[in-house]
Amino acid sequence: MAVKTKLKAASLLEALIAMVIITLSLGFGTMILSGILSASPLHERTRALHHPAPTMSTEEYKGAPGIAVETKNVFDSKGTIIHTEKRLVLKKP
Amino acid sequence: MIKAGALVFALAISLLVAMISGSLILLSWSSTMYLEMSLKTKRLIRNTESGLTLLLSEQQLVPADSSMVLDLFGDGTDSVLLLRHSWGAFEIISSKAFSHGDTLGKTAVCGYGLDADTTTALITADLDQPLSLCGKTILKGDVKISKVGFKRAYVEGKNFEGSQFVQGNTLSSSRYIPPLNPELTKSLLQGFSTEIFNKDSLVFTDISEIPDSLANSFQHKTICYQSTGTLLLGHQQLSGNIRIIAGREIIVEKECVLKDILLYAPRIRIKEGFKGNLQAFATDTLIMEKNVTLDYPSVVAVIRIPRSPDMISLIIGEGSSVSGAVIAYEEKYHAMKQVNIRIEKKVSVFGIVYSSGDLDLKAEVSGLVCCNKFVLRTNSGVYDHHLLDAVIDRSKLPSYFLCPDLFEDTPEKKIMKWL
Numbered sequence: 417m418a419v420k421t422k423l424k425a426a427s428l429l430e431a432l433i434a435m436v437i438i439t440l441s442l443g444f445g446t447m448i449l450s451g452i453l454s455a456s457p458l459h460e461r462t463r464a465l466h467h468p469a470p471t472m473s474t475e476e477y478k479g480a481p482g483i484a485v486e487t488k489n490v491f492d493s494k495g496t497i498i499h500t501e502k503r504l505v506l507k508k509p
Numbered sequence: 510m511i512k513a514g515a516l517v518f519a520l521a522i523s524l525l526v527a528m529i530s531g532s533l534i535l536l537s538w539s540s541t542m543y544l545e546m547s548l549k550t551k552r553l554i555r556n557t558e559s560g561l562t563l564l565l566s567e568q569q570l571v572p573a574d575s576s577m578v579l580d581l582f583g584d585g586t587d588s589v590l591l592l593r594h595s596w597g598a599f600e601i602i603s604s605k606a607f608s609h610g611d612t613l614g615k616t617a618v619c620g621y622g623l624d625a626d627t628t629t630a631l632i633t634a635d636l637d638q639p640l641s642l643c644g645k646t647i648l649k650g651d652v653k654i655s656k657v658g659f660k661r662a663y664v665e666g667k668n669f670e671g672s673q674f675v676q677g678n679t680l681s682s683s684r685y686i687p688p689l690n691p692e693l694t695k696s697l698l699q700g701f702s703t704e705i706f707n708k709d710s711l712v713f714t715d716i717s718e719i720p721d722s723l724a725n726s727f728q729h730k731t732i733c734y735q736s737t738g739t740l741l742l743g744h745q746q747l748s749g750n751i752r753i754i755a756g757r758e759i760i761v762e763k764e765c766v767l768k769d770i771l772l773y774a775p776r777i778r779i780k781e782g783f784k785g786n787l788q789a790f791a792t793d794t795l796i797m798e799k800n801v802t803l804d805y806p807s808v809v810a811v812i813r814i815p816r817s818p819d820m821i822s823l824i825i826g827e828g829s830s831v832s833g834a835v836i837a838y839e840e841k842y843h844a845m846k847q848v849n850i851r852i853e854k855k856v857s858v859f860g861i862v863y864s865s866g867d868l869d870l871k872a873e874v875s876g877l878v879c880c881n882k883f884v885l886r887t888n889s890g891v892y893d894h895h896l897l898d899a900v901i902d903r904s905k906l907p908s909y910f911l912c913p914d915l916f917e918d919t920p921e922k923k924i925m926k927w928l
């Protein structure tokens with residue numbers, strides 16, 4: 417590639433160094449961001465939802481005999497509830 | 510010495526790295542959004558189904574013919590709009606979950622199973638009179654009849670040909686047949702009134718004609734066509750949430766296409782060869798001519814109201830078939846004022862036949878028959894409590910068959926059809 421320029425070699429070197437710094441910054445920035453995201457509760461929640469370890473509990477629903485609330489919890493690796501699903505189900509006789 | 514071209518090279522690499530970094534950030538953001546959306550959708554689906562489960566139970570939170578918004582679990586995040594309203598002899602339930610502008614809903618017609626009693630084929634009132642059987646009459650299933658029991662009879666040159674009267678148990682019935690559920694009769698009688706249609710879109714056919722083709726979703730208001738005279742449904746194609754009321758008569762021609770709609774009139778005549786799915790309620794006479802086919806879930810009924818004539822009849826012509834329920838109802842039995850059902854030869858009824866008065870059965874019923882008494886009309890005469898060449902077979906009715914809420918002790922409400 418033939419580029420004709422009148423820039424001096426010194427300023428060219430400075431520009432190049434600046435570019436390298438920017439590139440490295442972006443690279444490191446991406447890695448750091450990726451690390452933050454992977455450690456975020458959202459990522460943890462995604463992972464837990466894909467590999468759920470649910471526990472079930474049922475309790476009476478007020479105002480409707482024969483109906484129970486079924487609760488399903490999803491825990492993260494530390495045992496904290498990160499997601500709860502509730503639904504009404506007909507009680508089995 | 511570094512060449513000037515290196516700057517361009519460095520710029521290109523920077524751009525590439527920037528693009529990769531941007532893509533990663535975008536990917537992370539989009540996966541976050543996808544996760545949030547899928548969780549929200551799942552929540553809406555769960556809440557919609559929970560709402561339906563609630564409406565199918567014996568709940569007291571949402572009364573009949575009403576709607577209400579309910580926070581299901583009291584967390585402020587699971588709101589559903591629940592709706593119940595009667596649709597002829599059936600009930601429509603609807604559950605619509607919503608969250609931050611997104612909604613998801615389901616609507617269905619409900620019916621009731623006959624799980625409590627899966628073997629009874631026939632119930633008649635105990636009028637101290639034997640049930641006389643002639644010809645090729647077959648009763649398959651348990652029967653509840655007068656203590657006097659059965660009798661062989663000879664009518665129209667035919668004696669009873671069977672080896673046993675009933676293929677099942679014979680039990681004693683009570684003086685009266687089981688009454689219809691008051692909630693159902695109230696709902697059916699209300700159908701003839703115009704007062705309950707305040708919430709509906711009312712169109713007077715004396716001013717505006719019924720269109721050639723109309724489909725109205727059950728998510729919308731009911732469109733009610735009302736006429737003071739006779740209505741002829743000739744070439745119309747009507748489906749969905751439509752109620753038609755006539756002050757005098759409704760005539761349904763063979764070419765007419767009807768699906769799910771309600772008909773109310775003193776007299777209703779369904780012409781020969783018609784095929785469709787409807788609920789028709791008359792207060793004077795309902796006639797199904799020959800070869801009419803009413804698909805499941807259909808209901809044909811005559812109901813006595815104060816201005817009904819002394820004799821009100823429901824006639825099902827030869828070669829016809831009904832899948833659902835055939836009802837003739839009056840609140841109190843009068844010897845002089847009678848309701849009766851006449852089911853002609855080669856008719857097939859799949860479901861329930863209920864008559865507070867007489868039943869003239871010359872055909873096959875796959876299901877349950879409940880009537881005050883049988884009356885057999887032939888060319889030679891009228892015979893009280895006789896059956897000639899009739900078949901009542903309960904075993905042909907599957908356990909998952911759903912019918913209107915006819916009796917008070919019907920057990921469980923179930924989804925009959927999604928709308």
